[in-house]
Amino acid sequence: MEATTCNGSLDGSPVFYLVGIPSLPxxxxxxxxxxxxxxxxxxxxxxxxxxxxxVGEPSLHKPMYFFLINLSTLDILFTTTTVPKMLSLFLLGDHFLSFPACLLQMYLFQSFTCSEAFILVVMAYDRYVAICRPLHYPVHMTPQTNAVLAACAWLTALLLPIPAAVKTSQMAYNNIARIYHCFCDHLALVQASCSDTMPQTLMGFCIAMVVSFLPLLLVLLSYAHILASVLRISSREGRSKAFSTCSSHLLVVGTYYSSIAVAYVAYRADLPLDFHIMGNVAYAILTPILNPLIYTLRNKDVKAAITKITCLKTQS
Incomplete structure (x- = not known):
């Protein structure tokens, strides 16, 4: 898809120049x-x-860990969308990206961001059924249901950013457009245009609300029901066991939305551009690097499975 240049001609697709971190020597x-x-x-x-x-430990073939596989896959794809280009930028000085490559990076970054938010909602629903309706858990959380829930999270996330990507592709840019970022973030791409940026900024804000606050609301609603059920458990040991099954997911949710809050504050506050860029970069890296740590340190089953695999490889 070709983009119109600022002089109104169709001279071919523009090329984007990633500035990186402007004040970094x-x-x-x-x-x-x-x-x-x-x-x-x-x-x-x-x-x-x-x-x-x-995958290798049969005792982990449960719904909670099926969704964890989805989360780990997302974290790999999420960072692979942006980090290799950033590495190329800082090592080789490779600042340029073609118009299609930049749009694809923006679209995939948004899609994987949405997917992670929806997978966290599905994981919260799994914990809700396990604690609030334990007798119905095998009936509700069948492999087919789990696959449908995960597929819906992925498919919805792939569809949501399409309007923003299409509209961004139709904006006008100089032949060489400067993007003040380390990767093709939607807002940075919009600000690089010489078209009217207000409609696109508003669209980006609306999408951000849908994929941030709506999933957060659903997660909080699930945990409100979980908390109410746990408080009805008479024994302290029972309450502790119920809370322990949710602790890893709660930490992941906290990390995810804390990184979003950092990125949002860096954008909205009257801070230098570098803080805005670093806020987004932290958001792109913080959650994927902490998720494995949380699940390996806080979850005994995952820790035991990893230890078992490591010992088998060492012995062989």
């Missing part, structure tokens, strides 16, 4: 590259380890 590019590379490798190793552990 080039002497710091290499240290930043190694930091991002380390984070990326930790994300890949941590999430692949969870995937291998859950």
């Amino acid at each position: 080039e002497t710091f590019f290499l240290p930043v590259f190694f930091i991002f590379l380390l984070f990326y490798l930790l994300i890949l190793m941590g999430n692949v380890l969870i995937l291998v552990a859950v």
